[in-house]
Amino acid sequence: xxxxxxPEINAGSMADIAFLLLIFFLVTTTMDVDTxxxxxxxxxxxxxxxxDYKERNIFKVLVSSSDALMVEGERSNISTLKEDVxxxxxxxxxxxxxxxxxMRSIENLGDxxxxxxxxxxxxxxxxxxxxxxxxxxxxxxxxxxxxxEVSIRFYGVKFSNLINEEHRKAVQQAVPIAISxxxxxxxxxx
Amino acid sequence: MQKxxxxxxxxIIFMLLFFFMxxxxxxxxxxxxxxxxxxxTEVQKLEKKSLVSYIYVGVPIKTQFGTxxxxxxxxxxxxxxxxAEFIAAEKNSRDEADxxxxxxxxxxxxxxxxxxxxxxxxxxxKVGALKINYSSRKxxxxxx
Numbered sequence: 001x002x003x004x005x006x007p008e009i010n011a012g013s014m015a016d017i018a019f020l021l022l023i024f025f026l027v028t029t030t031m032d033v034d035t036x037x038x039x040x041x042x043x044x045x046x047x048x049x050x051x052d053y054k055e056r057n058i059f060k061v062l063v064s065s066s067d068a069l070m071v072e073g074e075r076s077n078i079s080t081l082k083e084d085v086x087x088x089x090x091x092x093x094x095x096x097x098x099x100x101x102x103m104r105s106i107e108n109l110g111d112x113x114x115x116x117x118x119x120x121x122x123x124x125x126x127x128x129x130x131x132x133x134x135x136x137x138x139x140x141x142x143x144x145x146x147x148x149e150v151s152i153r154f155y156g157v158k159f160s161n162l163i164n165e166e167h168r169k170a171v172q173q174a175v176p177i178a179i180s181x182x183x184x185x186x187x188x189x190x
Numbered sequence: 191m192q193k194x195x196x197x198x199x200x201x202i203i204f205m206l207l208f209f210f211m212x213x214x215x216x217x218x219x220x221x222x223x224x225x226x227x228x229x230x231t232e233v234q235k236l237e238k239k240s241l242v243s244y245i246y247v248g249v250p251i252k253t254q255f256g257t258x259x260x261x262x263x264x265x266x267x268x269x270x271x272x273x274a275e276f277i278a279a280e281k282n283s284r285d286e287a288d289x290x291x292x293x294x295x296x297x298x299x300x301x302x303x304x305x306x307x308x309x310x311x312x313x314x315x316k317v318g319a320l321k322i323n324y325s326s327r328k329x330x331x332x333x334x
Contacts (some may be wrong), residue, residue, distance in 0.1 A: 011200065012218070018203035025210035034236035034324040036227075036295060046316045125305030129247075129298050133228040133326055140232035 037136050042181075044082040056100040059088045059119045063135055065126030078134055085142035089115045089178075109154055115178075122182040139179055145174045222255075223262045228300040230326040233240035241291050242323075243280040247306055248299035259302045261310065262306070270306075273313040297325040 061081070062070040069076045071084060078105030091098035107113055119139055123132055144159065151159040151171050162168050225248045236242055246262035261268045281289050294314055298307060314322060323328045 004306055011197070014200040015196070015203055018200050018207055022203055022207045022210065023206065029210055029214045032241070034239065034295065034323075034325065035233040035328045036236060036323040037232060038229055038234050038293075038321070038323045041315050041320040041322055043318070043320065123304050123308075125303060125308060127303040127304040128300070129304060129307060130228045130300035130306050133230055133300070133324055134332065136324065137230040137232050137326075137332065144232060156199060 009189060023169040030161060037133065037140060039136070039179075045183075053118060054100070054116075056097050057116045057118060058094075059085065059099075059117060061121045061135065061139075062151040063123040063127045063131055065124040067128055069135070081135065082142045082145070085119060086146060087141060088119075089117050089142070089146055090176075091115065091117075106170050106173050108166055109150075109174055112150075112174050114174060114176075116180045118180050120180050120182060141176075143175060143177045143179075147171050150174050196211055196331060198237060219244070219246075219262075219265055221251070222265070222267065223250055223260055225297050225299050226301075228324075228326045229329045229332060230324075231329060233328045233331055234323075236293065236295060237243070238291070239330065241284065241288055242293050243277065243293050243319075244295050244297055245276075245310060246297045247302050249301070249309070259299070259306050262280050270309045270313050271332060273310060274317045277314065277317045277319045291321075291323045292319065293323055294319050295323045301330070 060070075060072055064070065069078055069081070071081065076084070088098055090159055091101065094101075099115050101113040101115050103111055104114050121135065121139070123135075123173060147159040151162055151167075154171075155162060155167055159168070162171065223246050225246055247259055248262075249257055250260055261270065261273075263272060268276070269293070277294070281292060284292060287327065296307065296310060311322070314320070
């Protein structure tokens with residue numbers, strides 16, 4: 001009786017095939033992670049209802065067409081913008097010309113003072129995107145540092161390390177990102 | 191001399207292969223505008239890439255298309271008026287439940303003037319695509 005041995009399949013070229021596929025995916029792979037500054041646009045305004053804000057509650061940031069910065073009517077520098085925003089939003093010495101605060105009770109945090117301040121950002125059509133992102137970056141940094149402060153005070157960890165979803169929500173409510181962008185117009189300037 | 195046993199080699203290669211297959215995202219569009227994103231420190235990662243639509247803004251790579259900043263949607267140049275239909279098409283291609291999580295990533299060159307960006311933003315507001323992301327490169331510290 002002839003032996004019924006199963007003929008062995010030569011798997012020697014298996015590696016070559018796998019290599020071929022591997023090289024294909026290596027070449028087509030793009031490993032770039034997308035990062036960026038996230039913002040929420042305001043819904044379109046139907047009528048001309050002007051939001052009524054008190055002068056003391058608005059922090060005006062203006063970027064001119066030549067990328068010069070103006071903060072609260074005065075020429076300013078981007079390196080001090082973050083601290084300015086932080087002082088404005090916290091109003092540590094309860095100054096009359098800085099925003100009012102409102103006591104509100106938030107779940108998990110209890111009663112906490114919430115600033116009524118709003119940062120109003122206005123730019124010209126000629127402002128460079130790079131400068132705009134720089135300003136946005138500083139504003140974001142200011143707010144995230146404020147959130148960190150609240151988070152550390154109540155939970156002992158930074159906001160980014162806060163895992164509990166309810167705690168995150170509470171801190172978000174305590175420090176809302178109050179950045180408002182003005183309706184576009186040509187402000188010009190130099 | 192003793193031969194090295196290579197029978198496990200295909201397995202190793204396959205493992206690498208699967209790794210790359212899983213991490214691969216095929217580049218969907220060919221860029222026809224130059225995009226050098228600005229730098230920022232306070233960036234967030236874009237989660238769920240399948241729910242992101244991209245708008246590219248920059249100077250055309252080929253100089254015959256001019257030196258002005260142009261908008262690129264999908265594979266072609268576009269005007270601000272095309273954005274509405276682009277967003278509508280993007281919405282339609284997604285699952286109904288996912289539509290409200292759609293993010294628009296603005297990949298603009300850092301030399302772009304804000305006029306173009308503002309126009310895009312206004313257009314996005316009109317069609318209700320309110321979640322946006324200004325694509326920027328993460329750096330540890332910004333120089334002023």
